[in-house]
Amino acid sequence: xxxxxxxxxxxxxxxxxxxxxxxxxxxxxxxxxxxxxxxxxxxxxxxxxxxxxxxxxxxxxxxxxxxxxxxxxxxxxxxxxxxxxxxxxxxxxxxxxxxxxxxxxxxxxxxxxxxxxxxxxxxxxxxxxxxxxxxxxxxxxxxxxxxxxxxxxxxxxxxxxxxxxxxxxxxxxxxxxxxxxxxxxxxxxxxxxxxxxxxxxxxxxxxxxxxxxxxxxxxxxxxxxxxxxxxxxxxxxxxxxxxxxxxxxxxxxxxxxxxxxxxxxxxxxxxxxxxxxxxxxxxxxxx
Amino acid sequence: xxxxxxxxxxxxxxxxxxxxxxxxxxxxxxxxxxxxxxxxxxxxxxxxxxxxxxxxxxxxxxxxxxxxxxxxxxxxxxxxxxxxxxxxxxxxxxxxxxxxxxxxxxxxxxxxxxxxxxxxxxxxxxxxxxxxxxxxxxxxxxxxxxxxxxxxxxxxxxxxxxxxxxxxxxxxxxxxxxxxxxxxxxxxxxxxxxxxxxxxxxxxxxxxxxxxxxxxxxxxxxxxxxxxxxxxxxxxxxxxxxxxxxxxxxxxxxxxxxxxxxxxxxxxxxxxxxxxxxxxxxxxxxxxxxxxxxxxxxxxxxxxxxxxxxxxxxxxxxxxxxxxxxxxxxxxxxxxxxxxxxxxxxxxxxxxxxxxxxxxxxxxxxxxxxxxxxxxxxxxxxxxxxxxxxxxxxxxxxxxxxxxxx
Numbered sequence: 237x238x239x240x241x242x243x244x245x246x247x248x249x250x251x252x253x254x255x256x257x258x259x260x261x262x263x264x265x266x267x268x269x270x271x272x273x274x275x276x277x278x279x280x281x282x283x284x285x286x287x288x289x290x291x292x293x294x295x296x297x298x299x300x301x302x303x304x305x306x307x308x309x310x311x312x313x314x315x316x317x318x319x320x321x322x323x324x325x326x327x328x329x330x331x332x333x334x335x336x337x338x339x340x341x342x343x344x345x346x347x348x349x350x351x352x353x354x355x356x357x358x359x360x361x362x363x364x365x366x367x368x369x370x371x372x373x374x375x376x377x378x379x380x381x382x383x384x385x386x387x388x389x390x391x392x393x394x395x396x397x398x399x400x401x402x403x404x405x406x407x408x409x410x411x412x413x414x415x416x417x418x419x420x421x422x423x424x425x426x427x428x429x430x431x432x433x434x435x436x437x438x439x440x441x442x443x444x445x446x447x448x449x450x451x452x453x454x455x456x457x458x459x460x461x462x463x464x465x466x467x468x469x470x471x472x473x474x475x476x477x478x479x480x481x482x483x484x485x486x487x488x489x490x491x492x493x494x495x496x497x498x499x500x501x502x503x504x505x506x507x508x509x510x511x512x513x514x515x516x517x518x519x520x521x522x523x
Numbered sequence: 524x525x526x527x528x529x530x531x532x533x534x535x536x537x538x539x540x541x542x543x544x545x546x547x548x549x550x551x552x553x554x555x556x557x558x559x560x561x562x563x564x565x566x567x568x569x570x571x572x573x574x575x576x577x578x579x580x581x582x583x584x585x586x587x588x589x590x591x592x593x594x595x596x597x598x599x600x601x602x603x604x605x606x607x608x609x610x611x612x613x614x615x616x617x618x619x620x621x622x623x624x625x626x627x628x629x630x631x632x633x634x635x636x637x638x639x640x641x642x643x644x645x646x647x648x649x650x651x652x653x654x655x656x657x658x659x660x661x662x663x664x665x666x667x668x669x670x671x672x673x674x675x676x677x678x679x680x681x682x683x684x685x686x687x688x689x690x691x692x693x694x695x696x697x698x699x700x701x702x703x704x705x706x707x708x709x710x711x712x713x714x715x716x717x718x719x720x721x722x723x724x725x726x727x728x729x730x731x732x733x734x735x736x737x738x739x740x741x742x743x744x745x746x747x748x749x750x751x752x753x754x755x756x757x758x759x760x761x762x763x764x765x766x767x768x769x770x771x772x773x774x775x776x777x778x779x780x781x782x783x784x785x786x787x788x789x790x791x792x793x794x795x796x797x798x799x800x801x802x803x804x805x806x807x808x809x810x811x812x813x814x815x816x817x818x819x820x821x822x823x824x825x826x827x828x829x830x831x832x833x834x835x836x837x838x839x840x841x842x843x844x845x846x847x848x849x850x851x852x853x854x855x856x857x858x859x860x861x862x863x864x865x866x867x868x869x870x871x872x873x874x875x876x877x878x879x880x881x882x883x884x885x886x887x888x889x890x891x892x893x894x895x896x897x898x899x900x901x902x903x904x905x906x907x908x909x910x911x912x913x914x915x916x917x918x919x920x921x922x923x924x925x926x927x928x929x
Contacts, residue, residue: 275916276660276907277637299927362795381731384795385779463737468777471926483630484919485637 270491277485287492297473297493304472307390308456314395315451316444319402324436326403327410328418338407344400353464356393360384360465385467393465394455401454402447409443410436441518449505457497473497592619595844598635598647601626601785602805602865603831605852610860614851620844628783629653630738636662636836645839646848649696651686651830652740656905656915658695663834668692670846673853673871680897681830681870686904696832697849699858700867702886703828703900704741705821707802709791718798721749721822730776734787734796737780739922740915741801744827744903746770754827754903762913762921770925780926791817804885808866819885828900830870868893 270287272279291297326338344352359365362379370376383389413436421431437444459474473493480490512518597604604624605611615622623643627635629650635641637660649657657663668674674682674694681687681698689695708718712732718724724733735742746766747754757766778796781787788806790796792815799806802819810817833852835845851857858874866882869875875890883889888896905915 277634296924296927299929303927303929361793363793379794381778463780463782467779468774468926469929471923476923476927479919479923482634483628484916484923485634486916486919 266491266494269487270495272488274486274488277487279488287488288496290489291493291496297476300471300473300476303470304456304474306387307394307462307466307470307472308452310391311394311398311455312448312452314391315398315402315455316448318395318399319404319447320406320444322399322403323406323410326407341400341403341407344396345404349397350460352397353393353461356389356396356465357384360389384465387466387470390462390466390470393461394458397461398451398454402451405443405447405450406440409440413439437517438519441512445505445509445512445518448508449501452504453501456501589841589843591843591847593621593841593844594623595620595841595848596623596643596645597848598625598627598632598644599833600629600648600831601783603648603861605857605861605864608860608864610856611851614857618844618847620847629740633657633660633662641836642838643840644836645841645845646833646835649832649834650740651698651832652744652903653905654686654696654698654832654834656907657834658689659907662836663695664837664839665689665693665695666697666835666846666849667694671697671849671853673697673850673858673874676873677870678872678894678897680894686830686902687832696834697853698830698832698870699849699852700862700865701828701830701870701897702804702867703821703826703896704744705802705819705826707787707791707799707806707817707819709794709797710816710818712794712797715818715820718820719823721745721824723822724749724776724798724800725772729798731778732797733773733776733800734779734781734790734798735777735800736784736787737782737926738801739918740903740905742770742922742925743918744901745800746773747903748822748824748826748901751824753901755901756911757913757918758911759913759917762917767921767925770922771928774925774928788817791815804866804882807885808864821887825899825901828897828902830902 269279271283271285273281273284273286322337322341326334326341329337357364360383361367362381362384364384366383367376367379371379417435417439418431421435426434456472457474459472459478462470462472462475477490477493477497480486480493484490509518513520604622605615606622606624627647629648632647632649633653633656636644636647636657641662649663654663658665669692674692674697677698681701687694687696687698706718706724713729718726718729723729735745743757743762743766744754746752746769747757750761750765750769752761752766779790781790784803784805787799787801788809791799791806792810792813804819807817807819833849835842835849839845852861853869853871854874856877858869858871859877862869862874862878863882866885868878868882868886872893875893883892886896905918906912907914907916
């Protein structure tokens with residue numbers, strides 16, 4: 237059934253106006269910024285692509301990309317695998333705990349982002365709960381210094397942030413699968429593992445693709461967690477852009493790098509989609 | 524027969540939607556690019572004056588002060604507003620001034636002040652390195668000794684020094700407290716003899732035990748002190764040579780970069796680090812309040828100093844209140860109480876005369892020793908228009924490169 241054109245326009249206009257105002261307009265103002273060299277918060281000279289060239293060629297940016305991937309990839313894998321396992325148990329599990337688990341996933345999302353990051357400091361600091369507990373048990377003599385202000389600490393904190401989000405997305409996808417498919421699979425002789433690999437995973441392929449991309453984008457763009465718990469070796473593309481758009485006031489360079497990161501995200505998304513299709517986790521025409 | 528590829532009239536398909544979206548985007552993009560092209564004006568909507576500076580008139584075109592009372596909107600650093608200091612709280616009450624304060628880091632200040640929404644702010648804190656830079660950027664207004672009489676009683680360095688003075692009796696800001704920047708340590712973990720120099724920070728035994736403040740201005744000044752360079756006149760060759768090299772050597776020693784002074788103190792108190800750079804005498808008082816002993820030491824090579832200033836915006840809606848605040852921090856009991864609360868000394872002789880001896884002890888000087896101590900310190904400066912010295916942009920770039928090292 238076709239909706240009449242005028243009715244469709246009427247229904248879509250508030251959302252279109254909202255997205256135009258909050259996404260499209262700022263993005264294009266930012267794009268305008270990226271086409272100028274900025275000095276001391278003012279654009280100078282004429283239109284130029286110099287910011288893009290510098291973004292692509294500066295050695296410091298290559299190191300920042302490496303740092304970003306070293307945090308973003310493990311975070312994405314941990315969040316997606318963990319989130320899928322949580323959601324799978326919440327949907328298909330038989331124990332009483334599955335409802336509690338789902339409630340915990342939702343509750344974790346309610347807590348403030350900053351509070352959750354600072355909670356890791358309380359847990360992992362040298363006088364924090366973990367170190368104090370281990371010392372009290374006599375398992376260690378001195379506090380474990382690497383628990384906080386290190387790249388692994390940033391990864392753990394980000395997984396804790398993003399895994400509930402991924403779990404919620406997977407919960408929605410898994411809950412939408414008709415039990416008939418899984419029963420049919422078992423009737424045909426497939427075990428649990430085979431049913432998971434050949435039925436459940438492909439049916440949730442679009443959700444896996446979307447959630448993996450979302451988690452990676454959030455992690456790679458995060459400029460708060462690496463600063464607060466990642467220590468001195470956790471400068472990322474996100475933290476560098478935040479510095480340029482903030483204290484340095486180098487809007488042109490910061491904006492250009494934001495768009496380069498966006499292009500990188502699109503490439504990563506397309507690459508992931510191809511890999512998932514080859515692995516038959518994603519249907520050929522989905523997503 | 525209707526083509527399956529072309530929907531009937533009045534019905535959208537994806538191609539229609541994309542065409543309309545593309546047309547809208549092009550229209551909007553033109554606006555964005557044109558906005559950025561508007562080179563003649565401040566693209567970030569600077570309130571008040573242009574970037575040519577505020578110094579054309581003694582008051583820099585500032586609003587005429589009215590009566591004291593009502594709101595005082597301050598951007599400043601935690602501890603510098605006097606809130607919670609009884610004498611200062613009493614002063615607020617008796618003056619009828621209601622404080623509207625927002626704490627902000629030095630690094631983000633200029634950006635905020637030049638952004639839309641800054642019209643409400645009457646004043647802020649600024650470091651001496653940025654005082655003249657901010658003035659040139661049009662976010663600070665000139666202030667006269669007639670408005671703040673304490674200028675007449677300041678030590679010569681602050682009264683007549685080029686960092687603050689615009690012309691006779693006219694200043695870019697009110698310098699009110701100063702001190703050396705050194706190293707804070709936990710003496711239970713770092714005995715006094717174990718760390719006496721900047722170079723000592725590179726000792727492997729301190730690897731991963733040092734925290735610092737994430738600021739190019741301070742870190743490069745620290746590296747200048749360690750390498751014998753003067754941060755006020757640092758050339759690009761020195762910046763990219765010995766100064767950067769020293770920071771690269773320091774990097775593996777660092778454990779965490781803090782974005783606030785409060786965070787630095789917390790890390791020392793919690794024991795997550797044993798040493799904090801860009802240290803202040805203030806840390807000792809703050810840590811003592813949490814029953815932790817933290818000491819302050821000046822390395823043998825010498826160090827650089829800070830002068831924290833109060834400035835008023837050219838557009839200050841409550842300039843009279845801002846002037847009253849400037850006078851309160853530079854004179855009388857209010858000035859003394861505020862300085863003792865942050866464990867720092869004044870730029871004004873008569874205020875220092877009444878500051879308790881503990882504060883002088885923290886600086887390891889006597890009451891008469893202020894002029895000498897000030898002379899021994901180096902001072903950083905944010906260059907923005909010098910062909911001879913490295914600009915603050917270059918300082919930022921070098922520090923970002925060091926931070927990015929894996």
